Amino acid sequence: MRNLRTSFFSSNNEVRAVDDVSFRVEKGKTLGLVGESGSGKSVAAMSILRLIGPPGKVLAGEILFQGRDLHAITERELRSIRGSRISMVFQEPMTALNPVLDVGSQIAEAVLAHPEVSKVSKREAWAHAVQAMRDVAIPDPDKRARDYPHQLSGGMRQRVMIAMALVCRPELLIADEPTTALDVTIQAQILELLADLQKRFGLSMILISHDLGVIAEVAETVAVMNAGKIVETGTVSDIFSSASHPYTQGLLAAVPRLGSSRTRQDLNA
Amino acid sequence: MHDAVPTLLEVQNLKKYFPVRRAFLSRLASHVKAVDDVSFSVLQGETFGLVGESGCGKTTTGRAVLRLIEPDSGEVRFDGADLLKLSRTELRRKRRDMQIIFQDPYASLNPRMKIRNIVGEPFIIHKIHTSERDDRVAELLKVVGMDSAAMNRYPHEFSGGQRQRIGIARALALKPKLIVADEPVSALDVSIQAQITELLRELQRKFGMAYLFISHSIPVVEQLSRRIGVMYLGKLVEVGTAEQICWSPKHPYTQALISAVPVPDPGSRTKRIVLRGDVPTPLNPPSGCRFHTRCPIAEERCRKEEPMLRTIGDGRAAACHFAS
Secondary structure: OOOEEEEEOOOOOOEEEEEEEEEOHHHHHEEEEEEOOOOOHHHHHHHHHHOOOOOOOEEEEOEEOOOOOOOOOOOHHOOOOOOOOEEOOOOOHHHHHOOOHHHHHHHHHHHOOOOOOOOOHHHHHHHHHHHHHHOOOOHHHHHHHOOOOOHOHHHHHHHHHHHHHHHHOOOOEEOOOOOOOOHHHHHHHHHHHHHHHHHHOOOOOEEOOHHHHHHHHHHEEEEEEEEOEEEEEEEHHHHHHHOOOOOHHHHHHHHHOHHHHHHHOOOOO | OOOHHEEEEEEEEEEEEEEOOOOOOOOOOEEEEEEEEEEEEEEEOOOOEEEEOOOOHHHHHHHHHHOOOOOOOEEEOOOOEEEHHHHHHHHHHHHHHHOOOOOOOOOOOOOOOHHHHHHHHHHHHHOOOOOOHHHHHHHHHHHHOOOOHHHHHOHHHHOHHHHHHHHOOOOOOOOOEEEEEEEEOOOOOHHHHHHHHHHHHHHHHHHHHEEEEEOOOOHHHHOOOOEEEEEEEEEEEEEHHHHHHHHHHOOOOHHHHHHOOOOOOOOOOOOOOOOOOOOOOOOOOOOOOOOOOOOOOOHHHHHOOOOOEOOOOOOOEOOOOOOO
């Protein structure tokens, strides 16, 4: 991604949500995009797949995916990439899933939407869906595929989202706060699953999170965003051991870490 | 040294079951055992942290202690009185000394009230006629790090962190002895979280009230608490000092919970304990030890026999057959 600019417009104002942002994701690796609320990290990611609707607009920049500029291609061409070669997992699995359709059909829909990947019958698409659910370690996938989203726990719903994103075997997965809505023990399961899938399918990943702990755990390279700009990029070890930008340093210092009970003594004793 | 500090709040065998009806007016189907036989105590001026995942009953415990939710049974002794036996008027008088800070700073402030009235309302409710109410409000705002000009503004004019400060000012108004802080920083960005945590610590140093600090985040709880209780499916599974809980947890659930916390240090990517499965529903909790369905060391016995929360030395306690 080079020099991306995305703005949102109101009648007399322009908000530069993403302002001259560039980053790259290497094949098979994970880029962590970190920042606080409103830093523009989600908007940057959504700009990649042209998911920004009015009043927002991608104003400038190149989004090169395997040498092709996604910003320049037609909507039809983009549609053959979105969901099949680049796909996305969202934060809130309850709002991202259709509540009145069983999850198997929703995953199968992703297969049927991309005949250019594999032209299949409905029955075959269903089989793909069940296999995808097996890939994300949902127990008893044949049965669970007939469940509706509300019948599944938060962790299971997020697995369904991941199955849907991966069913067409994309090369790039954009995961926008995939574990934020989950409890820590479930978060640990999902992060383990993502790492495992990445290894198995050679996925490249953009992981968006506000949680530096999550980023440190899964990313190889990190881009720190603040107020629409990338303030610092580097390898995880660089960012976490020798952050040079004051914003990154401040963010790191603010993270509550385990171990504070060992270093202090004053506490209401 | 701690022996000298008197107990402010003592909770014994607290229970809260929510009835579940299958359909409108139909027969009672079952109960959600939100809080099931929970006991702990909070000393004067200390912070006791309650930690656990969604649905473990930590919030219900916090509210039941204040009788914002009526507990079904148990005993809550606060500052010499048995709260559950007090009449409405007596309870109202007692409430002066116990306040609450809520998680969502957007939902807990009335959008149609000016800050002056939000922070000043406790004085009206408790009929404390200070002629200089505005001065008191201004002073409270100052204490939480806000400008007194905020008085004439409405909640929507403030950011999340500022609103949380306003909520804290309101809780402080009557100089309570206990503040129940229910996830006070969870809705905030990390940099703001750090400010609010620091503010809570500073206020405690200044005014000496006790906190019952409720959070799903172990690192956040550890920052403020002297002692911590860990809850799972309506039960306290382990209690100890912050250091004991965070550095040598004895209960396998506490161990997994701590191990699951992502550490912002790529050098320390260690093998973590990843629990299988989901938290079971509190509608129908597992038999025996409630954790046995996910426990890495569960044996036959755990399926049948429920482990009691028992002392395992050093003032700590765990509810596991194998903890020692």
